[in-house]
Structure formats: C-alpha cells, structure tokens
Amino acid sequence: MLLSHGGEPSRTAAPVARWTVEQVLALTPDESSRKAGGKLGSAGPWSGAGCxxxxxxxxxxxxxxSKPYxxxxxxxxPAYKCSCPSRKFPCKHALGLLLLWASDEAVLGPAEVPDWAREWLDGRRGRAAAKAAAGGSAAAPADPEAARRRAERRAGRITGGAEELEQxxxxxxRGGLAAADQSGYGLWEETAARMVDAQAPGLAGRVRELEAIPASGxxxxxxxxQECALLHLLDTAWLGIDRLPDPLAATVRTRVGLTSPADGLPVRDRWLVLAQYDTPDGRIVTRRIWLLGKDSGRTALLLSFGAAGRSPGQALPVGVTLDAELTPYQGGGQLRAELGAQFGTPVPSGTPPRGSTxxxxxxxYGRALRDDxxxxxxxxxxxxxxxxxxxxxxxxxxxTGGTALPVVPSALSxxxxxxxxxxxxxxxxxxFGECGHRGFDPLAAWADGSDGGAAETVPLI
Known part of the structure; x- marks a missing residue:
C-alpha cells in the first residue's frame, strides 16, 4: 500500500510505470513458476484484461x-489475488498477467476496473489505510512481568545449551578432527537437536553447517x-554477554536466535531495489531484499519468511525506486530494516549506484567484521x-588494472x-552483490554504470 504524508492513500501520485520483464521475473518463487508463468505471458489465454x-x-x-480464473x-x-487453488505467491496466472502487462501495452491497456477486481483492491487499500491511521503499532504486552519471566527462562535454556555445546x-x-569424519552426520544432527531444545535456533543452524564440511573435499x-572456532566464539560471547557493549550484545542475541524489534530511528529515502532472492532453510524459506538509499547512501536488508514450498509474502520488483521509510533493527551493523510507510508510487530507476573498487x-567487509x-x-x-x-x-x-575479487563457487552454476x-x-x-570470505556473489548489474548514465537493472539471481 502506498500512502501519502498524512497516512491516506495517495490519489495525486503519477501513474505507476510499467515494469520490465526482468522485474516481473524477479518475483517468481521458483523455476517451475517462472516457466509456467512464461507460458501465460501472451494474449491467447487472457480476456477482459486491463490496467x-x-x-x-x-x-x-x-x-x-468452465470458468476462467x-x-x-x-x-x-505488490500483492496478488487469484481464484486458482495455487498456494504460491505470485501464482503462475499473476506472473503471466504481469508479463503480458510488461511486454504488450497494445493488448493490456488502460480500462475501467471491473467490480470483482475493485472489491479486492478497495478492501486491501482500505485496510492498509486504517492500519496507517491507527499508527500501525502493536498492542503492549498484557503482562510485562510475565513477558520478562519468559525471556529470563529462555535465556537460561540458551545458556544451558551453550555450555553443553562448548563441552x-x-x-x-581433544579427540581429533578425524573423529568428525568417522561419525558422519549423526553427531551434528544430535547436537543441533539439543540446541533446538534449548531454544537457540541460531546455534542449531551453525551446528548443521558443520556436518557437510568433512565431505567438502x-x-x-x-x-x-575455522567454523568450530567461530562457534566457540559465539558460545563464549553469549555466556559473557553482560560484559559486551550494547551493539555487540544485540548482534550476539540475534546470532543465537533471539529476535528483537525494529526500534531504530526511521529513515526516509528514495530506495532503489537492488536484488531479491530466496534461500530455503529446512522448513523455512527466507527472502532477502537489498535496498539502497539514493540520498543517504545507506544500504538496507529486508527479511521475510515463508513455510517450505510457499514464497514469503513480501516482494519488491528489482530495479524500481520507492519513496519510503525504513526502521532499522539493532546489531549487525544495523543493515536489517523493516519497511514502513510508502509515499507515492514506485518508478523504474535508470541510474545505477556509484559503486567502489x-x-x-x-x-x-573487513571493517564490518569488527561489529559482527x-x-x-x-x-x-x-x-x-x-x-x-x-x-x-x-x-x-x-x-583500471587494480585488484580482483573471485566469484563465489555457488554462483558458477x-x-x-x-x-x-x-x-x-x-x-x-x-x-552489486555480497562480498565475503568466499569471494563476491553477484546479484545485479548495470551495463552503463561507470558514467552515471541511464541503465537498466539486470537481476543475476
């Protein structure tokens, strides 16, 4: 929902620009949806289409x-509504419709909104406006003292899990790393399960990452x-968290799996959507959306989650710029943020970010490691x-003949x-991408970015 400065739907904003085909494809939840949506991206299956x-x-x-969807x-x-039974968001029909809208203005042009579509649109926008008018804030806990006791009990369980993991x-x-190769996956699965019992999903996730290393070549x-040393460092940081500076303590809480609210100062900017991709992690699918503030130069990360086989709800087309407020989380360099009120309509961006060497x-990346x-x-x-x-x-x-960064192995395929x-x-x-100890993972590119001229954002993932 796009809101004006007063919290009401914006009625005077410029018409929403059509997306490119690349921007539509960036929203696909998986490869099968991409193929199925592509088959519906022509005028043949559609009737009564408009915008x-x-x-x-x-x-x-x-x-x-007998009835069309x-x-x-x-x-x-963006948000989607379809009468088909698919549980994917967007479904193949929504993808096909958007592909048709992006590629053929003559077939899918301006028209009067039909009643069946207007009912959903008005309901969605009305709810968003009401939430914004109410301030969008959650109710305070009914019993703060009970919430404090629950937090203390969970912290105690995490401490017990960290102590067991240290042992x-x-x-x-003491037994030698060869024992890890001989014991196979069973040792790590049992240890990860113990960390889940201790309500420390962050520790459990890092333990599961260890199980694949002996077979990695x-x-x-x-x-x-190296990974055991990092896990030991996280354990000892949690066990001594009271002695840590507040920003580092917030990072440690996040790393062991404790959630914290987005309570930083809101930042309003014109945010360029740099990249969006999904990462499956067991029963959860994590969606990462990278944004760059055009005025502040600040980079932000939006995270959303969905059940396995179901795409997370939050989605933004790569390459557009939206005027919006973001509220940062604590810890980890404050990259993660929560999307707040939006002002006006998203528009395609023709200017690539400036970049560095x-x-x-x-x-x-080296400086960021000091904080996390x-x-x-x-x-x-x-x-x-x-x-x-x-x-x-x-x-x-x-x-210019300077240094080079290797492309991460996972991107080669x-x-x-x-x-x-x-x-x-x-x-x-x-x-644009993510630079780490394994190399550089390219996520988006611009062919004409060196001189600041117009260029289309090309998603690479």
Missing amino acids: DGSGAVWGLCKGSG RTVVDTTG RLMDLV PGWPARLL TAAAAAA PWLESWPATLREVIPVPSGDGWQLADA RPGLWKLVALSGGAPVTV
Missing part, C-alpha cells in the same frame, strides 16, 4: 474448468576448525569491473553469471 494508473492490473485467464495484481504492493566442541578437539579439516569492497565476527558477507557495489575467467572459476577485475558475462562483453560494468 489503471493506480497500479492495478487484472484479467480473466482460461483454465481447465480471476486474477488481479496491485503492483504498488562437545572441546571433546571434538581437500582441506576440510582446516575449514572445520574491489579493494574498497574487501576493506568494507560471524558475518558471512557484506553488501557492495563494484564500479568498472570486468568478469574474466580465472582457473576453474571467474573473477571480477578492476578495469547459476545462469546469472552468463548474463553478467554477456552484459559486459569484455567492457566494464557496475555490479
């Missing part, structure tokens, strides 16, 4: 039954020792880099790497 200046897109899609999208959310790490080191003992990106020693990576935009082969992999080299190579064609490009 209006407020961001609504609707249409009737012919299916296997009613599909409507509010692109200012298991000591036993592993040559050099695994050194990698296992590969050396500066690596240095920024368990940090896997740090967001960075590289300017004037060229993707070039390097041994069995690829690297992003400074066009993704189609996005070849999109980046094709976009560059041997010429410098601007690339």
Whole structure:
C-alpha cells in the first residue's frame, strides 16, 4: 500500500510505470513458476484484461474448468489475488498477467476496473489505510512481568545449551578432527537437536553447517576448525554477554536466535531495489531484499519468511525506486530494516549506484567484521569491473588494472553469471552483490554504470 504524508492513500501520485520483464521475473518463487508463468505471458489465454494508473492490473485467464480464473495484481504492493487453488505467491496466472502487462501495452491497456477486481483492491487499500491511521503499532504486552519471566527462562535454556555445546566442541578437539569424519552426520544432527531444545535456533543452524564440511573435499579439516572456532566464539560471547557493549550484545542475541524489534530511528529515502532472492532453510524459506538509499547512501536488508514450498509474502520488483521509510533493527551493523510507510508510487530507476573498487569492497567487509565476527558477507557495489575467467572459476577485475575479487563457487552454476558475462562483453560494468570470505556473489548489474548514465537493472539471481 502506498500512502501519502498524512497516512491516506495517495490519489495525486503519477501513474505507476510499467515494469520490465526482468522485474516481473524477479518475483517468481521458483523455476517451475517462472516457466509456467512464461507460458501465460501472451494474449491467447487472457480476456477482459486491463490496467489503471493506480497500479492495478487484472484479467480473466482460461483454465481447465468452465470458468476462467480471476486474477488481479496491485503492483504498488505488490500483492496478488487469484481464484486458482495455487498456494504460491505470485501464482503462475499473476506472473503471466504481469508479463503480458510488461511486454504488450497494445493488448493490456488502460480500462475501467471491473467490480470483482475493485472489491479486492478497495478492501486491501482500505485496510492498509486504517492500519496507517491507527499508527500501525502493536498492542503492549498484557503482562510485562510475565513477558520478562519468559525471556529470563529462555535465556537460561540458551545458556544451558551453550555450555553443553562448548563441552562437545572441546571433546571434538581433544579427540581429533578425524573423529568428525568417522561419525558422519549423526553427531551434528544430535547436537543441533539439543540446541533446538534449548531454544537457540541460531546455534542449531551453525551446528548443521558443520556436518557437510568433512565431505567438502581437500582441506576440510582446516575449514572445520575455522567454523568450530567461530562457534566457540559465539558460545563464549553469549555466556559473557553482560560484559559486551550494547551493539555487540544485540548482534550476539540475534546470532543465537533471539529476535528483537525494529526500534531504530526511521529513515526516509528514495530506495532503489537492488536484488531479491530466496534461500530455503529446512522448513523455512527466507527472502532477502537489498535496498539502497539514493540520498543517504545507506544500504538496507529486508527479511521475510515463508513455510517450505510457499514464497514469503513480501516482494519488491528489482530495479524500481520507492519513496519510503525504513526502521532499522539493532546489531549487525544495523543493515536489517523493516519497511514502513510508502509515499507515492514506485518508478523504474535508470541510474545505477556509484559503486567502489574491489579493494574498497574487501576493506568494507573487513571493517564490518569488527561489529559482527560471524558475518558471512557484506553488501557492495563494484564500479568498472570486468568478469574474466580465472582457473576453474571467474573473477571480477578492476578495469583500471587494480585488484580482483573471485566469484563465489555457488554462483558458477547459476545462469546469472552468463548474463553478467554477456552484459559486459569484455567492457566494464557496475555490479552489486555480497562480498565475503568466499569471494563476491553477484546479484545485479548495470551495463552503463561507470558514467552515471541511464541503465537498466539486470537481476543475476
């Protein structure tokens, strides 16, 4: 929902610009949805399709039954409604409708909103306006004292789990790392289950990461020792959390799995949507959305979660700019934020971020480790880099002859790497991604970013 400064729906904003096909595809929950939506991205299956200046897109899609599926999208959310039984968001019909809207203005043009679509649109926007008018704040706990006692009991359980984990790490080191290879996955699964019982999901997740290291190829003992050292550091940080500075203590709480509210000062800016991708983690799917404030230069991360096989609800098309407020969380460099009130309508951005050198990106990651020693990576935009082969992999080299960053192994099998190579064609490009100890993970790119000119955002994941 897009709101005006007074908290009411914006009625005077400029018409919502059509998205590009790349921006639509960035919303797909999985590869099968991408293929199914692509088949519905032509005019053939659709009737009664149209759009209006407020961001609504609707249409009737012919299916296997006698009645067509009613599909409507509010692109200012974005939010989706379809009469099909799919549990994916967006479903293939919503994706097909958006692809048609993005690619063929002659077929899907301005029209009067039908009653069946208007009912959902008015209801959605009315609820959002009412929530904004009420301040959008949750009710205070009914019994603060009871909440404090529950927090103390959970902290006690986490402390017990951390102490047990310390003992298991000591036993592993005393017995030699070869024991980890011989015991297989059972040792780590049992330990992770104990951390779940201790209500420390962050510790459980890091323990599960250890189980795959012995099978990761040559050099695994050194990698296992490094990860055990980081886990030991997190354990001891929790056990001595009362002696830590407040920002680091907030980071430790987050790392062991305690949630904290977004209670920083809201930051209003024109936020460029840099990247969006999903990561499955057992029964949960985590969606990460990276934003960059055009005025503040601040980078922010939006996190949302969904059950396995179900895409998280929050989604933003890559490459658009939205005027909005973000409220940061505590700890971890305060990158994570919560999306608040939005003002006006999202518009496609034709200007890539300025970026920095590969050396500066690596240095920024090093500085971020001082605030969060368990940090896997740090967001960075590289300017004037060229993707070039390097041994069995690829690297992003400074066009000016400086340093280079290796591309992370996980990106080598993704189609996005070849999109980046094709976009560059041997010429410098601007690339946004995550820089960490494994290398650089490219997430978005611009072909014309070095001179500040217009350029389309190309998602790479």
